[in-house]
Amino acid sequence: MIRTTTLGLALLALGACASGTPAPSPLAEAPLSPTHAACRSEARDDPSVVALTQQMNPLNFANQNRLAHETRLAELRAYRECLRRNGIIAPGGVEAVRR
Template identity: 45%
Template sequence: MIRLVPIAALLLLGGCGMFGGGGPPPGEDTPEHRACWAESRNAPEVRTLARETNTNNTFNQTRLEGEIRQAQLRAYRNCLRDRGVGQPGGVESLRPR
């Protein structure tokens, strides 16, 4: 029983980090990043998925939270690419402004 407590604590901490916070990833705190993050929260795909959330169905809510997060990150990256801001660590070249 004593061995289960640390394992349970690790599982809880791991689960908390799955969905991330409500802002740009760490190290990306520029005006362009903040603007794209705000724009991504209002992307059409994100709003459509948010309307499908059924708070009475836990499975539906959990699944849609993941899909909404993916859609938001996709919209965020597309916004950055459209503004000419490259992704860190990638092979994509920057477009001239």
């Protein structure tokens, strides 16, 4: 009885440590102003972002990883461009490194 309980607690603790959640979107934090919120929405609906999400193949892991990365970059690029058009400086002040 004690062994089963200990094993159960160990498995429960291990399960709590595991995380199957994907990396958060660069736009996941709370909006700073209504303009930021509008730019986030515009970035998610940007034609380049939509085109990339339509190319995802759920059966191909390499395709998913590549497109997830490219989608995050396209969304961030569209968000920053919207902020620039509205005269707002992007949070952080430093543009993302391009490879």
